[in-house]
Amino acid sequence: MSIFCLGVNHKTAPVEVRERLAISEHSVPNHLGEICAIDGVEEAVVLSTCNRVEIYGGAADPVAALDRLIAYLESHFAVAPGEVEFYRHAGEAAAHHLFEVASGLDSMVLGETEIFGQVKKAYAIAQEQGRTARRMNKLFQQSFSVGKLVRSGTSIQQGSTSIGSAAVDLAEKIFGKLNDCRVMIIGAGEMSRTTAQSLLSRGARSIIVSNRSYDKAVELAAELKGEAVRFDDWETKLDHVDIIVSSTAAPHAVVHASAIRRVMERRRGHSLFLIDIAVPRDIEEEVNEIDNVYLYNIDQLQQIANEGKSRRERQIAVCRDLIAAFLREKGIEALAGVPEGRGGPEPGGKFGDTSARPLPQP
Amino acid sequence: MDDLYLILATLAFLGGFILAAVSWRRDEDRPHGLNIPIAITGLVFQCLFLQVRGEMHGRCPITNGAEVLVFVSWSIVIMYLALGRAFRLSLLGVFSMPIIFLFQLFAILYLAINDPGPRPPAQLDPWLELHAAMSLLAYGAFGLAGIAGVMYLVQDRQLKSHQPGRLFYSLPPIRYLSVALVRLLAIGTLLLSVGIIAAFFMEDKPTPLHLLVSGAVWLAYALLLAVHAWRRLPPKRLSLSSIGAFAFALATLSAL
Numbered sequence: 001m002s003i004f005c006l007g008v009n010h011k012t013a014p015v016e017v018r019e020r021l022a023i024s025e026h027s028v029p030n031h032l033g034e035i036c037a038i039d040g041v042e043e044a045v046v047l048s049t050c051n052r053v054e055i056y057g058g059a060a061d062p063v064a065a066l067d068r069l070i071a072y073l074e075s076h077f078a079v080a081p082g083e084v085e086f087y088r089h090a091g092e093a094a095a096h097h098l099f100e101v102a103s104g105l106d107s108m109v110l111g112e113t114e115i116f117g118q119v120k121k122a123y124a125i126a127q128e129q130g131r132t133a134r135r136m137n138k139l140f141q142q143s144f145s146v147g148k149l150v151r152s153g154t155s156i157q158q159g160s161t162s163i164g165s166a167a168v169d170l171a172e173k174i175f176g177k178l179n180d181c182r183v184m185i186i187g188a189g190e191m192s193r194t195t196a197q198s199l200l201s202r203g204a205r206s207i208i209v210s211n212r213s214y215d216k217a218v219e220l221a222a223e224l225k226g227e228a229v230r231f232d233d234w235e236t237k238l239d240h241v242d243i244i245v246s247s248t249a250a251p252h253a254v255v256h257a258s259a260i261r262r263v264m265e266r267r268r269g270h271s272l273f274l275i276d277i278a279v280p281r282d283i284e285e286e287v288n289e290i291d292n293v294y295l296y297n298i299d300q301l302q303q304i305a306n307e308g309k310s311r312r313e314r315q316i317a318v319c320r321d322l323i324a325a326f327l328r329e330k331g332i333e334a335l336a337g338v339p340e341g342r343g344g345p346e347p348g349g350k351f352g353d354t355s356a357r358p359l360p361q362p
Numbered sequence: 363m364d365d366l367y368l369i370l371a372t373l374a375f376l377g378g379f380i381l382a383a384v385s386w387r388r389d390e391d392r393p394h395g396l397n398i399p400i401a402i403t404g405l406v407f408q409c410l411f412l413q414v415r416g417e418m419h420g421r422c423p424i425t426n427g428a429e430v431l432v433f434v435s436w437s438i439v440i441m442y443l444a445l446g447r448a449f450r451l452s453l454l455g456v457f458s459m460p461i462i463f464l465f466q467l468f469a470i471l472y473l474a475i476n477d478p479g480p481r482p483p484a485q486l487d488p489w490l491e492l493h494a495a496m497s498l499l500a501y502g503a504f505g506l507a508g509i510a511g512v513m514y515l516v517q518d519r520q521l522k523s524h525q526p527g528r529l530f531y532s533l534p535p536i537r538y539l540s541v542a543l544v545r546l547l548a549i550g551t552l553l554l555s556v557g558i559i560a561a562f563f564m565e566d567k568p569t570p571l572h573l574l575v576s577g578a579v580w581l582a583y584a585l586l587l588a589v590h591a592w593r594r595l596p597p598k599r600l601s602l603s604s605i606g607a608f609a610f611a612l613a614t615l616s617a618l
Contacts, residue, residue, distance in 0.1 A: 155531070158531050159531070170521070172535060173517070173521065173530065173533075173535050173536070174521065174535060174536055174537065175535060175537050176534070176535035176537050176538050268594035269540070269595065269596055269597060271536065271537065271597075288522060291596045291598050291599075292596050292597060292598065294521050294522065296524060300524040303524070303525075304524075304526065307526075
């Protein structure tokens with residue numbers, strides 16, 4: 001019996017196709033039942049996220065099973081034959097693919113960690129439904145080991161990949177944990193909101209919102225569970241904030257170096273991080289020359305994000321080497337011929353089957 | 363035999379230094395797993411060296427420059443192993459390795475050029491032992507504070523320049539560095555205070571020069587902490603001061 005993988009992802013199918021094939025969490029058990037009822041398919045796990053729909057399974061003849069599986073998907077999701085190009089892998093190639101997925105190497109944001117939890121959940125559902133046996137159990141448990149190995153043994157998660165994450169990463173390099181940090185937003189635009197949400201999601205303690213239109217400040221403050229401050233009063237709050245995000249539409253500087261100098265004299269050595277995402281810029285450049293004050297504008301954040309992406313891309317080869325070494329060590333061929341139906345994997349054992357032959361792509 | 367232990371300890375720290383450089387070149391985001399075992403190996407050889415020298419002199423082995431340098435390096439390693447993780451500064455060991463290696467190397471050269479040999483045996487004085495041990499441990503804490511200061515300046519420079527380099531992701535947040543710096547200064551000053559108080563109870567009273575130098579070092583650090591507590595020195599100035607103060611403390615060692 002061979003393991004196989006069939007699917008589409010953000011690289012092979014546009015969102016219009018992925019949304020048609022998406023399998024919601026509550027309908028996964030039904031689909032698992034129907035997939036396992038397909039002639040030749042003996043085990044199955046369905047992984048459906050916003051970036052991919054993949055079915056992993058075990059079959060004595062994966063080529064025939066995959067053809068039948070594609071026919072099932074096309075009929076169930078009302079897709080014309082040949083309209084969707086599914087990728088298909090068998091044996092070691094299928095294992096390698098799952099390992100890359102679990103490690104975040106196949107994700108839209110390289111190295112992201114959410115996919116690891118999604119793979120775990122997909123496996124847990126299939127296991128609860130009794131749709132996994134020896135090979136799927138072993139394959140998925142090995143994928144969790146590989147995912148952890150790749151994340152701990154490489155820098156694939158290191159470096160920001162977006163302006164928001166660059167801002168948050170910088171804040172953490174200044175303050176450590178953000179639990180004690182108070183954030184002020186000057187200008188209630190979309191970019192401010194997104195950056196503030198990123199900071200809040202990492203634990204920032206509170207948010208103060210100030211905007212020329214006070215109503216908009218109140219609205220955003222309510223959304224972020226923060227406090228709204230009139231635009232004329234924001235300077236009075238500076239003593240008590242650690243991070244300032246500014247994105248007003250003002251044609252001139254709003255935050256002046258002289259004001260920050262005065263504030264820093266009262267802050268008793270506490271750092272201040274300013275993020276200027278406005279164009280034209282809101283914060284005078286001289287602010288960065290003040291001791292213990294760190295100012296980043298949108299271009300500088302974008303540059304860090306670009307470097308973060310390149311940094312992660314440079315790690316892909318290292319991650320693939322780790323996965324290849326893991327496969328060499330654990331050896332997918334070793335389980336060929338092992339009796340079926342003994343349940344879960346043996347610790348330190350090898351998972352099974354089969355030929356690493358490439359499957360004919362449709 | 364003591365020479366061999368000293369060389370082995372130095373080689374261990376050289377290994378740690380090389381490992382740190384290789385990890386940095388490879389863009390690794392965290393200290394190599396062998397960093398702590400290497401520090402412990404070096405520490406064991408340092409202990410053996412100091413034991414042999416102690417037995418040779420029949421007293422605490424701080425009778426010449428080489429022994430003092432080894433003792434100070436030993437204190438830095440002890441402080442790093444004891445406090446590095448507690449202060450979330452695992453990279454402190456990586457930054458410590460070069461300075462420890464240099465101290466050890468100077469000690470080897472010192473003994474190779476002029477080993478004064480055993481001192482006449484002296485009666486064991488627990489106050490003297492306490493004075494020596496506390497003072498040298500204080501130097502270890504001051505050394506680590508200086509290294510934390512260097513780390514702060516490096517991270518501050520990277521943040522200010524907007525171009526995070528390789529070390530940016532490995533170094534801890536600057537807030538942790540400044541907090542650890544103040545704690546290390548406080549621990550060192552406390553230990554040195556105990557060491558100086560113990561000196562007044564020694565059977566052989568310390569020379570006026572010895573007291574003057576120890577007092578000057580203590581005063582420098584106490585003043586630094588007092589000014590920081592009173593005016594809350596900016597972390598950058600505190601880092602520069604801690605590096606300067608350690609350089610001063612090292613310079614005074616020859617007078618001790």
